[in-house]
Amino acid sequence: MSILGNRVLRREDESFLTVGATYTADLVHPLLENAATVTYVRSTMAHATISVDTSEAVTMPGVLAVMVAADLDGPSILPGAVPMFPEPMLNRPILATDTVRFVGECVAVIVSETATQGVDAAEAVFVDYEPLPVVVDMEEALTDEVVVYAEVGTNLAIDFSAIGMATGITDETFFANCDVVTSGRVAHQRTAAAPLEVRSTAAAWDGDKLVFWTSNQGPQGVKGVLGTLYAETATGGVQVIVPDVGGGFGAKIAAYPEDVLLPWLAQKIGRPMRWFETRTENMQAMGPGRAHVHRFTLGGSADGNLTHYRLEVLVDSGAYARLGAFLPMFTLPMTTGVYDIASVETSALSVITNTTPTEAYRGAGRPEATLTIERAVELWSFQAGLDPIDVRRRNFLAADSFPVTTGVGTVYDSGEYERSLDLALEAADYPALREQQAQRRAEGGAKQLGIGVATYVEVTAGPAPGGSEYGKVEITPEGKARIYSGALSHGQSHMTTFSMIAADQLGIDMNDIEFVQGDTDVVTQGVGTFGSRSTQLGGSSIHKASGAIVERARSIAADLLEANVDDVVLDKAAGLFHVAGSPAVSRTWADIAAATDDLSEESKEDLLCSYPFGTHVAVVEVDTETGGVTLLRMITCDDAGRIINPLIVEGQRHGGIAQGVAQALYEEVVYDADGNLQTANFADYGFISAAELPSFELVPLETPTPNNPLGVKGIGESGAIGSTPAVQSAVIDALRPLGITHIDVPLSPEKVWSALAVAQES
């Protein structure tokens, strides 16, 4: 019987539970002996010309060097990952030259013996700021009243219509044939990825070879960046090692300026370097996510048929155009969500502001598409006088229509949207919830019940058409296996999942399969873990390579057994090769390995992306006197295709749901009008805790995808995509009798209370 589909406990747990694993800051390595500490001095102003006086700081105890931009005779610019933007916006100075553009930008670097000496010296660096006008709000930035890059002349970083990724917007005649037309503005606040481990990096030179340790989601990407920046000096090559990583959530896909300077410092000072930021630095300078404002118009017939949809996306790129500025690449293809809407038009613009440059954050563009279409359907249904659930049912892409091309031309692989809705509503006991709600309304107390529903579809291993991940499987002389993956597990449990996949093919106990990742000298190719890609791409590669090894092993076994290869079978339960029907004479994996020099196979096949979907139901209690919201229940049906290990998949769902709820209710990165970050630590940022959440009620559904040999879809981000609109709609549902139809996320007590105050006035 196959091990796939079983709730196998994690193989990787022990070191985490007993010694706390080995994160970058924990590393002990001969090359890191006598490492010096790196501390960055950061801008305290959002936009200013600067001059930096380091004369006092260099005299401080333990200080080995203090450098500013003018001192950098090596790499000084970190190029952008997506080369689609005007150059000044794209090329990020590693240390600010004469201008700072957001609070937290690095203006100087200190190298010291100890971390505390670095902090002391940082306080002795004097930065003289000549303030420049500041633009913090993305809608204001679009007016170009304050322009951050005078040399570009506009804050507009990119217009997706101009590059053919959006259709462009026509005029109001677009909705001429619709009986009911609803439009609105939907904000998606800026959120912090906030992995519990901050950024952390170390660098050393081994002769002319650069060895670089970093907390990142994709070692090959970092190697690529360093290879370019240090092409002249790293003549012996670049080795990137990613030890255990304390979470990433998209914000650790990129290498940051603070990371890539370490090798140069190590060369200059002649010592290895280590950098471990504070949480405040992390909140200031690690790329946050979301930060969209959408405008939508939805039109349809009076009886509930949705026919026309317009989505206008505005993205806050922050002070430089990084990955965040390009994330409409995930929003636009998912514009119409789960609905069959034939006529669609779109636009998307990214603008520069004096804020931290945005990056990907769990979902990265798809939560935004989902939240807007789900809001639009709710608001349109209110206006049409129809039940939003009925409108959803009427307009779902039908289960028998897959593969289906949507109104924006995206081809979805498989889905059963109505089924996910039915299952979630059934698990929630929806009619009973409505009864309880009616009862509370009739009683007229302060605490009202709200029920919210969202059905979503997203893209994983995207953008379309898909991608690949490197996998290699080899058989050891002892007849065990070793698997290498270019993906980078940082909590996703690849050791367990991937060894299950290999064991299923090889008939070798999964505990006898060694798992290797995160060292570019050992795993020489690969991409990394983000976009919910790893099991479908990386797992499929392990699956294919394992299958290929079995085929080779069968032919070797045939020689050893002096049999015809077609007659040789692998008894997976016993891990033995024999002639079919004659198990008495067999060969072990060790026998096969002994008969050949190298028993290994690789795979990195291109595979199509997939489209997981589901329905989330949220039940909230809203205190209409205080505006406080309590999440009572969260019921989710998330279909990620075939499930390799339900235990791990459920864990991914839980984590995503919590982050989505956090976005709906609590978390928001806030700046004041001068661009000062108001949420620069965990005391001020609304990081969700156990006390604010219920246990989740998960409903299983498995619709395999035809797009990879395992039939799996991504599950890393789904939870964060469905839950935010479900919770948002639930709060609004509680307040609907008061005439409230929309409140933007996060639905903080202040916001809910203000909406109540406005409603009571009118």
Place this chain on the structure above:
Amino acid sequence: MQVSITINGNLVSHDVEPRTLLVHFIREQAELTGTNVGCDSSSCGACTIHVNGEAVKSCTMLAVQADGQEVTTIEGLADGDTLHPMQQAFHECHALQCGYCTPGMVMAAVSLLDEKPDANEAEVREGLEGNLCRCTGYHNIVKAVLQAGGAQ
């Protein structure tokens, strides 16, 4: 100044600056890196350890304040090769993903059950409010603590 702390049964003595935080003493002087630092505002609980058997966020205490005290970190929790019931429950319930919160979470959870062995779900959730986890949504952590409670 000289600070001597018994950590996981071993006496660790070092000359440190008076401002040295206990968490740094544990990580740097005692070279026990299981205790993590996740914030600079005493908010995350990743640094939670036991001082004389009680859960303490080790970033909120100076090393010198722990002079002469008994400290237990995650490295000292298991009994040889046998995991502490809380560690075992975390494993069985898949209560850790990236693992960064885990040492602090486990230490906090052990202390929570010491104080209230029959804690119910609401009490576990309230009790762990000061320990943040970004990966698990707390669902399986709460489950593990309840399971460990039931087992004790």
